[in-house]
Amino acid sequence: MTVSRLTPAVDAETPAAAAAALRERGLRVSAARRELLEALFAADRPLSAEELAGNGDVASAYRNLEVLEGLGLVRHVHLGHGPGLYHPAGREREFVVCESCGAVRAVAPSELDGVRAAVLDAVGYRGRFTHFPLAGLCPACATKDDA
Amino acid sequence: MTVSRLTPAVDAETPAAAAAALRERGLRVSAARRELLEALFAADRPLSAEELAGNGDVASAYRNLEVLEGLGLVRHVHLGHGPGLYHPAGREREFVVCESCGAVRAVAPSELDGVRAAVLDAVGYRGRFTHFPLAGLCPACATKDDA
DNA sequence: ATCCCTGCAAAATATTTGCACTGAT
C-alpha cells in the first residue's frame, strides 16, 4: 500500500461508524470485518494482524487492514523488529520507543511539535512519527548508559 | 542480536583494520569475511545482507554481520520496509528518511543535536537515529502536501 | 589438531497473492 500514506485520517470513533464509512464507499461489511473493527476499537494499544485475526484468517486480516488503511480509518506503526501494529486512525497518536527496553510512549501529535520544529530546522524535513516512531533511550535506560 | 546495541562503535576505517580487530578477539579472518568487509568499506551507502553476500552464502553474511556488529565494527539501519542495511560503524551517521519518496539523508550525529534536545525536552528520551531513522517528509514532498 | 566458520538446507517470521466458493448488497 502506498495510497494509505496519502489518505487523511477519518475520525471514526466506533466500529459502527467505521462500518458506515465502508458502506458509503460501496464496500461490504462482512462478519470478518465487523470482528476486526471490534477488536481494533476495543484495544488500548496497537495490535498485530495476527492478534486482530483471532481465530479467523490472517491473510484476510491483512487485506482488510489494507482497505481500512486506504480509507483512512486505520493506521499501522512499526515499533522495532516485530510485525506492524494497527490502531484506529481517529486516535491521533505518534510514538516514541526505547531501543534498549522497548518501552513505548503513545503521545498526542502536539506533544512532539517542538521536535518537529527542531527537525525542520536541522534537516528541513517535516517530522512525522506515526508510521515509524521516534527512537531513542528512555530515561531509565539512558541512565544505565548501557546502550 | 541484543548485544550490538550495547557495544560502542569501533573506529576501524579499513577492511584490514577490521580484520585485525577480529584476530585480536581470537576470531578468524576467512575469505568470506574479507570479501564482506571489502564490500562494506567500498560502499558509499548502507547495503543489504543480500548485496553484501554477492555470490556467497546469505546466511553466512547475516552471521558475519552479526559478529561484526557485536564487535562494534558494523551497524545496520532500517530505512522503511525493506531489508536491514549495513555500514561500517566508524562512519558515525544518523539517518533521516522521507516517508513519501524514500529520500534518505545520512548526517553527522552533531547535526541532530538540536533534535535530540527537543526530544529530551518533550518526552525525556535520548534520541538516537542510527538504527531507526528520523522519519518525515522531505521539503519537496511536504510542499506537494500529498502525504 | 583444534574448533571456528562455511555452505546448504530447512525453519521461522511477516506479508502477499491466486483461486474457487460464499455471502452482502
Add this chain to the structure above:
DNA sequence: ATCAGTGCAAATATTTTGCAGGGAT
C-alpha cells in the same frame, strides 16, 4: 444475481538455525 470478500494454500521476503565438512589458527 452480481461481484466483493472469505478462507485456504502457496508464494515471497527477510532472517535464523541445524548440521556436517573444511579451513584458519
